[in-house]
Amino acid sequence: MNYQTGEMIDLDDYVELSGDMTGIIVIIVEDSKYSKSYPKEEWGYLERGLLILSNQAGLIHIPEISGNIKLISKEK
Numbered sequence: 001m002n003y004q005t006g007e008m009i010d011l012d013d014y015v016e017l018s019g020d021m022t023g024i025i026v027i028i029v030e031d032s033k034y035s036k037s038y039p040k041e042e043w044g045y046l047e048r049g050l051l052i053l054s055n056q057a058g059l060i061h062i063p064e065i066s067g068n069i070k071l072i073s074k075e076k
Contacts, residue, residue, distance in 0.1 A: 009065075
Protein backbone atom coordinates (compact mmCIF):
# COMPACT_ATOMS: atom_id res chain seq x y z
CA MET A 1 0.00 0.00 0.00
CA ASN A 2 1.35 3.43 -0.95
CA TYR A 3 0.78 7.10 -0.23
CA GLN A 4 -0.48 9.27 -3.11
CA THR A 5 3.18 10.22 -3.69
CA GLY A 6 4.03 6.57 -4.43
CA GLU A 7 6.07 6.09 -1.25
CA MET A 8 5.37 2.85 0.63
CA ILE A 9 3.23 3.04 3.78
CA ASP A 10 4.84 1.35 6.79
CA LEU A 11 3.78 0.59 10.35
CA ASP A 12 4.67 3.40 12.76
CA ASP A 13 4.71 6.07 10.04
CA TYR A 14 3.74 9.42 11.55
CA VAL A 15 1.10 10.99 9.31
CA GLU A 16 -1.06 14.08 8.97
CA LEU A 17 -4.75 13.58 8.31
CA SER A 18 -7.18 16.19 7.00
CA GLY A 19 -7.46 19.14 9.34
CA ASP A 20 -5.03 19.37 12.22
CA MET A 21 -5.04 15.67 13.12
CA THR A 22 -1.90 13.58 13.23
CA GLY A 23 -1.35 9.94 14.06
CA ILE A 24 0.70 6.78 13.82
CA ILE A 25 -0.16 3.91 11.47
CA VAL A 26 -0.80 0.77 13.54
CA ILE A 27 -2.40 -1.55 10.93
CA ILE A 28 -2.05 -1.90 7.15
CA VAL A 29 -4.79 -4.38 6.23
CA GLU A 30 -3.89 -5.08 2.57
CA ASP A 31 -0.28 -5.86 3.52
CA SER A 32 -1.39 -7.91 6.56
CA LYS A 33 0.79 -5.78 8.86
CA TYR A 34 -0.35 -5.40 12.45
CA SER A 35 1.52 -3.70 15.30
CA LYS A 36 2.02 -5.62 18.55
CA SER A 37 -0.58 -3.45 20.30
CA TYR A 38 -3.20 -4.11 17.58
CA PRO A 39 -2.84 -7.83 16.66
CA LYS A 40 -4.51 -9.55 13.74
CA GLU A 41 -6.40 -11.81 16.17
CA GLU A 42 -8.35 -8.76 17.37
CA TRP A 43 -8.42 -6.62 14.23
CA GLY A 44 -8.46 -9.18 11.40
CA TYR A 45 -12.14 -8.44 10.70
CA LEU A 46 -11.11 -5.22 8.94
CA GLU A 47 -11.29 -5.90 5.21
CA ARG A 48 -9.16 -3.07 3.86
CA GLY A 49 -7.41 0.18 4.62
CA LEU A 50 -5.42 1.54 7.53
CA LEU A 51 -5.91 1.90 11.26
CA ILE A 52 -4.34 5.07 12.62
CA LEU A 53 -3.88 5.99 16.28
CA SER A 54 -4.46 9.73 16.64
CA ASN A 55 -3.96 11.79 19.81
CA GLN A 56 -6.83 14.01 18.73
CA ALA A 57 -9.42 11.35 17.84
CA GLY A 58 -8.25 7.94 19.07
CA LEU A 59 -8.35 5.04 16.61
CA ILE A 60 -9.40 5.93 13.07
CA HIS A 61 -10.13 3.35 10.37
CA ILE A 62 -9.38 4.71 6.90
CA PRO A 63 -10.80 2.26 4.33
CA GLU A 64 -9.42 4.09 1.27
CA ILE A 65 -6.15 5.98 0.90
CA SER A 66 -6.65 9.55 -0.26
CA GLY A 67 -4.58 12.69 -0.66
CA ASN A 68 -5.70 13.67 2.83
CA ILE A 69 -3.11 11.32 4.39
CA LYS A 70 0.38 12.81 4.23
CA LEU A 71 3.59 11.33 5.55
CA ILE A 72 5.30 13.49 8.18
CA SER A 73 8.09 11.07 9.14
CA LYS A 74 9.14 7.45 9.06
CA GLU A 75 10.00 5.53 12.23
CA LYS A 76 13.74 5.53 12.77
